[in-house]
Amino acid sequence: MKGLVVVKKKLKLISKIISSTLFIILLFIMVFLLVYVVRVKILANNKDLGEVKLNFYTILSPSMYPTIKPGDIIITYKEDAYFKGDVITFVSTSSISSGKTITHRIYSDPIEMNGKMQYTTKGDNNPTPDSAPVNEDNVLGKVLFKIPKAGYIQQFLLSKFGWVSVILIPCLGVVVYDILKIFKIASKKTRSVVKKGARVDVAREELAKKLNEENDINKEKEL
Numbered sequence: 001m002k003g004l005v006v007v008k009k010k011l012k013l014i015s016k017i018i019s020s021t022l023f024i025i026l027l028f029i030m031v032f033l034l035v036y037v038v039r040v041k042i043l044a045n046n047k048d049l050g051e052v053k054l055n056f057y058t059i060l061s062p063s064m065y066p067t068i069k070p071g072d073i074i075i076t077y078k079e080d081a082y083f084k085g086d087v088i089t090f091v092s093t094s095s096i097s098s099g100k101t102i103t104h105r106i107y108s109d110p111i112e113m114n115g116k117m118q119y120t121t122k123g124d125n126n127p128t129p130d131s132a133p134v135n136e137d138n139v140l141g142k143v144l145f146k147i148p149k150a151g152y153i154q155q156f157l158l159s160k161f162g163w164v165s166v167i168l169i170p171c172l173g174v175v176v177y178d179i180l181k182i183f184k185i186a187s188k189k190t191r192s193v194v195k196k197g198a199r200v201d202v203a204r205e206e207l208a209k210k211l212n213e214e215n216d217i218n219k220e221k222e223l
Helices: 002-045 151-158 160-222
Strands: 054-058 073-077 087-091 101-106 111-113 116-119 139-147
Touching (some): 002 151
């Protein structure tokens, strides 16, 4: 029995450590994304997005499947130069997708034109290269790595409901935790008072019983 109790305690401790670690990791990711979104919004309002070296993008199309899938988040970094085989994110000038942010692979060796590097790109899942070359000024960065299906978190944070939830839910959580804590303390105090009251009642009954017994003995002596 003692061995079983020890095992249960160890499992409970391990479970607590794992859950706490996961909570801290998720909290760190949420805070990091929140700070990033706020910074990008400020820079966008000031039209200084060029200062952002590290960027996050949510992939919406399957053009890079299976390397990058819809719903994945990619992390890009703005390099000084890009080469054949690099997956880059850029602002398209193609007639089909002009002005849109695209993530494709550099299909062939870069070519210099008018002092600027030009890149031919192609989606891994597309049969042909993109119709328009990418000027180096339109390159936003090279893909460093991806976070599978994490794009839904970023989209949620960017929504109005997401902003409210990120602020409101933690606050409600703290309030609910404090309320439950107060109720728990009050419940313990109530149980303690009830137990003390019960002990007092028992003591009174025993005292009354002894007094009655003494009275009966005194009466018998008088007789």
